[in-house]
Amino acid sequence: MTGPLTGYRIIEVAGIGPGPFCAMMLADMGAEVLRIDRPAAGDLGLPVEPRYSVLNRGRRSVALDLKQPAAIAAVKRLVAHADALIEGFRPGVMERLGLGPDECLALNPRLIYGRMTGWGQEGPMATAAGHDINYIALAGVLHSIGRHGEAPTPPLNLVGDFGGGGMYLAFGLVCALLEARRSGRGQVVDAAMVDGAASLAAAVFGLRAKGMWNDERGDNILDSGAPWYDVYETQDGQYVAIGSIEGRFYGELLRLTGLEGEALPPQWEKARWGELRARLTEAFKQKTRDEWCRLMEGSDVCFAPVLSMKDAAAHPHNRARGTFVDVDGVTQPGPAPRFSRTPGAIDRPPAAPGQHTEEALRDWGFSADDLAGLRKAGAIA
Numbered sequence: 001m002t003g004p005l006t007g008y009r010i011i012e013v014a015g016i017g018p019g020p021f022c023a024m025m026l027a028d029m030g031a032e033v034l035r036i037d038r039p040a041a042g043d044l045g046l047p048v049e050p051r052y053s054v055l056n057r058g059r060r061s062v063a064l065d066l067k068q069p070a071a072i073a074a075v076k077r078l079v080a081h082a083d084a085l086i087e088g089f090r091p092g093v094m095e096r097l098g099l100g101p102d103e104c105l106a107l108n109p110r111l112i113y114g115r116m117t118g119w120g121q122e123g124p125m126a127t128a129a130g131h132d133i134n135y136i137a138l139a140g141v142l143h144s145i146g147r148h149g150e151a152p153t154p155p156l157n158l159v160g161d162f163g164g165g166g167m168y169l170a171f172g173l174v175c176a177l178l179e180a181r182r183s184g185r186g187q188v189v190d191a192a193m194v195d196g197a198a199s200l201a202a203a204v205f206g207l208r209a210k211g212m213w214n215d216e217r218g219d220n221i222l223d224s225g226a227p228w229y230d231v232y233e234t235q236d237g238q239y240v241a242i243g244s245i246e247g248r249f250y251g252e253l254l255r256l257t258g259l260e261g262e263a264l265p266p267q268w269e270k271a272r273w274g275e276l277r278a279r280l281t282e283a284f285k286q287k288t289r290d291e292w293c294r295l296m297e298g299s300d301v302c303f304a305p306v307l308s309m310k311d312a313a314a315h316p317h318n319r320a321r322g323t324f325v326d327v328d329g330v331t332q333p334g335p336a337p338r339f340s341r342t343p344g345a346i347d348r349p350p351a352a353p354g355q356h357t358e359e360a361l362r363d364w365g366f367s368a369d370d371l372a373g374l375r376k377a378g379a380i381a
Contacts, residue, residue: 003030
C-alpha cells in the first residue's frame with residue numbers, strides 16, 4: 001500500500017452502512033483495517049456474493065463469536081496492537097461485551113476509539129432504533145429537500161449514513177490520530193449521524209439566519225425553487241442539470257438556449273420565477289439530451305447531463321479521471337480524494353466473513369497454539 005495512512009492498524013467491529021464506509025475510506029488510503037465479522041453475518045444485510053459488498057473492500061475479515069469469552073480476549077489482544085478501533089453498535093453494547101472505551105484504553109492508552117451511531121452516545125433518543133431518514137429528519141435537513149407543494153424527498157441514504165456518518169467518523173479518527181502523535185494519548189470519537197447531517201447543512205443554517213432562506217420547501221435558490229438551478233426534461237425524455245447562479249453564467253444559459261434578447265423576467269425577481277421556469281422548460285424540450293450536451297457541455301452555463309449510474313461510469317470525463325474502477329467484475333467508485341505523492345488504492349476485493357481468520361490473526365501475533373485454543377473454545381470456526 002502507498003496511501004497516506006500506510007502503517008496504521010485499525011480494527012473494525014463489523015456493522016452496516018456508515019461504519020463500513022468509514023473503514024473503506026481508511027483502507028483506500030492505505031490503513032491496514034482488520035474487519036471482525038460474526039461467524040454468521042447474514043443479518044447485516046449484505047449481498048450473497050461478497051464481491052458486491054463494495055463497502056467491505058480493501059480489508060481482511062476475521063470471524064469471531066463475540067459471545068465467547070475467548071473471542072473477547074482475542075479482540076483485546078488485537079486492541080493492544082492497534083492504532084484505532086471502529087464500532088457502530090447502540091450505546092452500551094460494547095461495554096456489555098467488555099470491549100468499551102475504558103477497557104480498551106486501559107489496554108492501549110494511545111488507542112483512538114471511534115463510535116458510529118445515529119443519535120449519539122447520550123441524549124433522550126440515544127438508544128432508539130433509527131436509519132438515515134430519521135437522523136436527517138431530526139437534524140432539520142430532510143424538511144428542506146423536495147419540490148414546492150410536495151412531501152420531503154429522501155435523498156438516498158447519502159446525507160446521514162455516508163456524509164454525516166461515515167465521512168465524519170473518518171475525519172474524526174484521522175484528527176485524533178494526528179493529535180495522538182503529539183500527546184501520546186488516545187481518546188473516544190463520538191460520531192453521530194444527526195450531528196453530521198446538521199453540520200453538512202451549516203451554510204444553509206447561516207442563510208436562514210440572515211433571512212436569505214426560508215422553510216418553504218422548493219422556494220429557495222438551491223432546492224429547485226430557482227429556475228436557473230434545477231433539472232429540465234429534454235426532447236427524448238432524459239434530463240439535464242443547470243446551475244447558472246452567477247450573472248455571467250446565467251447570461252450564457254440564455255444565449256445557448258436561444259432565449260437571449262427575449263423579454264424575460266429579471267433573474268432574481270422571485271415573484272416571476274414561474275414565468276422563467278416555463279420558458280426554460282419549453283426551450284429544453286426542443287433538443288435531446290445529447291444535443292444539449294454537444295451545445296453546453298464544457299461551457300460556462302454550469303451544465304451536466306443527468307446520468308444513470310451505468311452511464312456515469314462511461315462518461316468521457318469520468319473515464320479520463322478514472323473516477324470509477326472495476327474490482328472483481330464490479331464497477332464502483334475508486335478511492336477519493338487524490339494524493340500526488342501517496343495515492344490511495346484498493347488493496348483487495350471485499351472478503352467473505354471469516355475469509356482471512358487464521359492468516360490475519362497470525363499476522364497480528366497469534367501462534368498456532370493460540371489459534372487451536374480459539375477453535376477449541378468455539379471462538380472461531
